[in-house]
Amino acid sequence: MTATIEVNGLRKRFGPAVALDGMTFVVRPGHVTGFVGPNGAGKSTTLRMIVGLDRPDAGTATIGGRHYAELTRPMRHVGALLDPHALHPARTGRNHLMWLAASQDLPGSRVDEVLALTGLADVGRRAAGGYSLGMRQRLGVAAALLGDPPVLLLDEPFNGLDPAGIVWMRDLLRELAAEDRSVLVSSHLMSELQDMAGHVVVVGQGRVIAAADVNDLVGEYASLETAYLELTAGAGGIR
Numbered sequence: 676m677t678a679t680i681e682v683n684g685l686r687k688r689f690g691p692a693v694a695l696d697g698m699t700f701v702v703r704p705g706h707v708t709g710f711v712g713p714n715g716a717g718k719s720t721t722l723r724m725i726v727g728l729d730r731p732d733a734g735t736a737t738i739g740g741r742h743y744a745e746l747t748r749p750m751r752h753v754g755a756l757l758d759p760h761a762l763h764p765a766r767t768g769r770n771h772l773m774w775l776a777a778s779q780d781l782p783g784s785r786v787d788e789v790l791a792l793t794g795l796a797d798v799g800r801r802a803a804g805g806y807s808l809g810m811r812q813r814l815g816v817a818a819a820l821l822g823d824p825p826v827l828l829l830d831e832p833f834n835g836l837d838p839a840g841i842v843w844m845r846d847l848l849r850e851l852a853a854e855d856r857s858v859l860v861s862s863h864l865m866s867e868l869q870d871m872a873g874h875v876v877v878v879g880q881g882r883v884i885a886a887a888d889v890n891d892l893v894g895e896y897a898s899l900e901t902a903y904l905e906l907t908a909g910a911g912g913i914r
């Protein structure tokens with residue numbers, strides 16, 4: 676099963692601040708899509724809306740044509756790594772995943788599979804509150820993969836990973852996309868995305884500035900970083 680992510684005309688204000696101003700794009704299966712833009716451009720808010728954690732003032736976000744709230748056992752449709760610190764510190768990594776698996780009617784055996792896949796098999800019985808940032812990111816990826824979903828959303832998954840972890844994450848995301856999943860990855864690491872992503876959505880001030888194939892941007896600007904800097908010049912920074 677494959678599924679696209681469709682974000683259509685999302686608008687959101689937080690008090691006087693306009694976080695999203697007509698955000699519109701599509702994420703297709705088969706390659707990693709990078710989601711890039713200056714701090715405060717609206718990336719995390721968009722990702723949160725796709726999984727129903729923030730409510731838009733207008734517009735829609737759908738996964739395989741359906742709103743997140745309409746999905747039964749949503750982790751079988753979409754896996755999200757949004758906040759690596761969203762865990763109970765006293766619970767072990769394994770129990771954190773067991774609880775999530777039970778909520779989705781997934782077998783406990785899947786927990787051990789994703790612990791092995793994310794390199795956490797040896798630390799799965801330690802309290803997650805003692806995990807380093809890199810270990811929390813891996814646990815977040817394990818949770819995202821629990822339901823073997825066709826769609827994955829990852830907000831800055833490279834944060835806190837050591838160099839070996841960065842290589843691991845890059846290869847994993849590539850493999851997941853090659854399995855015909857839709858993989859949306861927000862990141863500020865342009866060189867990583869240039870190596871890994873097939874498509875990129877560049878945003879600024881709550882809307883899309885450009886959506887293009889990475890190869891086309893690199894052909895035109897010499898590097899993804901140069902393309903990003905030129906495209907976002909004038910798109911402001913922190914708001």
Ligand SMILES: Nc1ncnc2c1ncn2[C@@H]1O[C@H](COP(=O)(O)OP(=O)(O)OP(=O)(O)O)[C@@H](O)[C@H]1O
Pocket residue numbers: 689692693694712713714715716717718719720721914
């Ligand atoms: N809960 C909130 N309350 C008030 N303002 C918010 C809230 N969440 C987001 N914002 C504002 O919305 C705008 C977009 O923020 P968002 O976190 O989506 O940006 P981002 O592109 O993910 O940034 P970064 O690259 O720094 O992670 C910012 O101006 C931010 O301050």
